[in-house]
Amino acid sequence: MIDKERIEQAVREILGAIGEDPEREGLRETPARVARMYEEIFAGVGRDPAEVIKVFREDSLEEMVVVKDIPFYSICEHHLMPFFGSIHVVYIPQDNRILGLSKVARITDILSKKPQLQERLTREIGDALVKGVAPHGTAVLIEAEHLCMAMRGIRKPGAQTVTSDFRGSLRTDTSLRAEALKLIKG
Ligand SMILES: [Zn+2]
Incomplete structure (x- = not known):
């Protein structure tokens, strides 16, 4: 559970530590605003995407399902610092088990709302799909821009980091994998 009181104290502390006056007009409400914002952007901490996964059964559905460009x-x-972009998910159903389409976006939402690494986010989405629908195969692709790269250090605004996670038949079968990538790019 998010402790807003503690966040407010900590933000006031940081503002003081960078040499600002946390009591000046423009900053006085900032700790409370940041605490409310953190409650929203870190809403996925401690949550398991399994709680939103709902599986349907649909006869003879063994074709590739592609959900792409999920912001x-x-x-x-x-x-x-924020990193953001698009998530693309592909899976091949097994034994007629399919996932409600909106659920894919719910899974990505829960897993992205916490301190994350792009690589781990990619893998955790793959894990959730494998655990949730036990598909023949899954592919997760994430294209993202990292503000920590754009604003500091090597300063490369617009640089995209791409990560992927392939499981099951989408890992072992190169032609299926190529088809999935084509559907994502197409
Ligand atoms: Zn970073």
């Missing part, structure tokens, strides 16, 4: 915003756990 997401997450916070890099190394710098507490």
